Structures are given as structure tokens and as C-alpha cells.
Amino acid sequence: MPTIFHVDMDAFFVSVEELFDPSLKGKAVVVGGRATERGVVSAASYEARKFGVHSALPLRTAALRCPHAIFLDGHPERYREYSHKVHAVLQEFSPKVEMASVDEAYLDLSGTARLFGSPLSAAHALHARMKAVTGLNCSVGISSSKLVSKVCSDQAKPNGVLWIQPGLEAEFLAPLEVRKLPGVGKVMEQRLREIGIKRVGDLAGLEEDFLRRRFGVWGLALAGKARGMDAGSWFDGEIGAHEDPKSISHEHTFDQDTADVSVLETTLTRLTEKVARRLREHGFHARTVHLKLRYSDFTTFTRAHTLDHASQLDHELIIAIRELFQHNWRRGAPIRLLGAGVTGFEESEGQLDLLNAERNERAHKALAAVDKIRDRFGEKMVSLASGLKGDTREKVHENPVGLPGKEPKPKT
């Protein structure tokens, strides 16, 4: 039987902010933005949670429920930095570590009894070490599978440890509400409720075939989980296997909805540049570009276009995204959100004819220079001409890659 740990940092963003400003300790703290902003709560301190504030809650609602809370903008760089520290601590306990997000990880501690003793004493050592190195609390779930360990760490919060011994998984899960299972959200919970299923144990009695027909592959996995079977389910991939990203995207919600073409096109260009930049950092070329549009009434559309060759170049992606935008925006309708993304990654752009290959090489060189300048002077210093406010679209054709040395120039 494998021994799988799920380590989950307690109120991670809030706890990191407390390290930088200890006066926040014990207070109602909300990370995510100002109380008057469009946006949602990223993390809430346990004190704020007492007032019904939780992640994904609109900030304005949080402010109504907990007017005395301290609202903070997030610091993604800090969270990344501390995520690395957490990762380093976990690696002291096992080489098989998989960060599932910035603030949680799976560890394979199978066969480490001689090193760390029982799973419980290993967990306590991990706890102490985590606190000593990072100053942060975490909760630890232990079982023979990733899914059960994840449920365990949640039950152990805050700052606790829970170990479910092999063979007792189904018994542990049975009394829990189905919503506690990762993958069961609002919708699935409601659909299950409609057929009288509230707790995980209720699932165990159902025919697998029925669950499959009604709930697809999910139903099948769920039935297995409810009976305590873990092996081979979608959830239990190998721990520590490195996976490349499958999509890259950026999106922006405006402070106020806008139908201003120059604002919209500027934003779309900026978003696409960020996407292209990350594509180059990964060494990927993307075949498909995606546009996301959200109108004032929150109706949301996505439109995709597959290119004839994979690309990582600003201007090629921008032209494609812009075209999607021009064909799909209901002209004049105010927009709440714009997004740009790419999928279908390849290692190279594929075969190009001689002329295109030459053009391509020039573009790559120019962009490498642009990337360097952006590193030194910041993202906004160099941009496609049309990425600058007030500029017209025609400039794209004059200066497709924003060559450094020509307009626009970086200012120091």
C-alpha cells in the first residue's frame, strides 16, 4: 500500500501577508483587492471567515458582511517565493513531490518508515519543519491515495493531521457530504441531490452502469471512490511526474464596461503580447488562438481559430486574435472582459517556405531583443504600435513586430 501525503497550507495568502506585516495577525483580513473593486476574495483569514467571508465571494459582498475587515491587494511574487520554500521543505521528506497549486502538494512517502517512523510521526516532523523554515502552518492528510488524502487534509484544518489507515477509506468517506469530494461542485451536488444522494456513502449502493450513463466518466470514478477503491482512477496519476502546460491565457475585466474600440484593441494586444512572451519562455509554438468576450450582462463567448502553422510571434497571434474580435464583437456593445489564449502546443512552427522562413527569423531576433528590453525596463516599455493607446490599427502593418530602435522607443 502506498503512503500518500496531501499537504495544504492554511489560509496561505493571508498567512504570507502576516509574515510581512505581523500587525495583521488575529484580525479579519481579506486578500483580493479593495472593498469597492470588481473582483472576488482570493483568501480570507479565519477571523474574517466567521462573518461568512470566503474565497470566490465578490469583494463588495465581503465588505457588507465584514465591514471592519482589512482588504489587501495580493502579492503573487511573495506567494511564489513562499511556494518555493514550501516545496523545498517537502523535498526534505521525499523526492516524489508534486505541487498541485501554489499552496498544496502531494508527497509519496511509501517505504520511508525506517527514516521517519510511522506516517503520523513523519507528519508531525513535517509540520514542525514547515513552521521553522517558512513560519507557516499547514494541514496534512495521509492515506493510500491522492483523493482520500486530499479530503483528509481538508478535514484536518486548521493546522492538523489526519491519517486514514489502509482499508478504512470507504468508512471514512461514507458520512461526508458528496460536495467534500474534489470534482463535485455546485452542479454535480444538485444533480446528485435530485436522485436522493447527499452523502458519499449513498453513492456506494448505486449501479455503476447507471452512474456512468447519468454522469459519464465521473460517475464511474465516483462509484469506485465511494467503495474505497483508488487504484487506476483519473485522480491517481504518478506523483512528481512533470507535465507541460496545455494552455496559456490572460484576461482582463475592466473597472467599467467599455465599447471604446481603441481601449479594447489596446487591451487585446497587451494580453496577446503577454501570452506570446510566455510561449517563448516555454519554447512552445501554438496552433490555436482563443478569444474570450464577456458583455455587461455577463454572457460570455469564446471563439477559436487554428492557424496554418504554429507560432510564438506577437504579430502573428495578434493578427489572428484581432480578426476573431472584429468578427465576433457586437459592435457598440459594452464589454466587461476580454481574454486571449493559446492551445495546441508544438516544439517548432513546422515547415515554412523559404520566404516565410526568412521573415520568421528576423521576427524572432527582433522579439528576443524586445523580450530583453522588457526584462530591463518593464513590460510596458516596448509594445506593438497598436498596443499603445490612441494609435490606429494601420500601424500594425508598418511595424509588425515593434522593432526596437524604431518607434515606439523605450524611455528610461
Add this chain to the structure above:
DNA sequence: TCTGGGGTCCTAGGACCC
């Protein structure tokens, strides 16, 4: 109360090919 931003995975229909 008015709903972020970054992802993953699944479903389903249509095109197109054999």
C-alpha cells in the same frame, strides 16, 4: 451581493476521411 484570473478536463456536434 454581482460575480477575478489562471488553469484542467469532459461533452457534443460537425467536418472530413477511409
Add this chain to the structure above:
DNA sequence: TCTGGGGTCCTAGGACCC
């Protein structure tokens, strides 16, 4: 000119997670 069947790619939407 009644109506196949599988495989793959593309697109759109949606559930879900942190």
C-alpha cells in the same frame, strides 16, 4: 438515393479547482 461506421480534428460551452 437508403442511410454505416470508425477515427480524428476543430470548435463552443461548461463544470470544476485554487
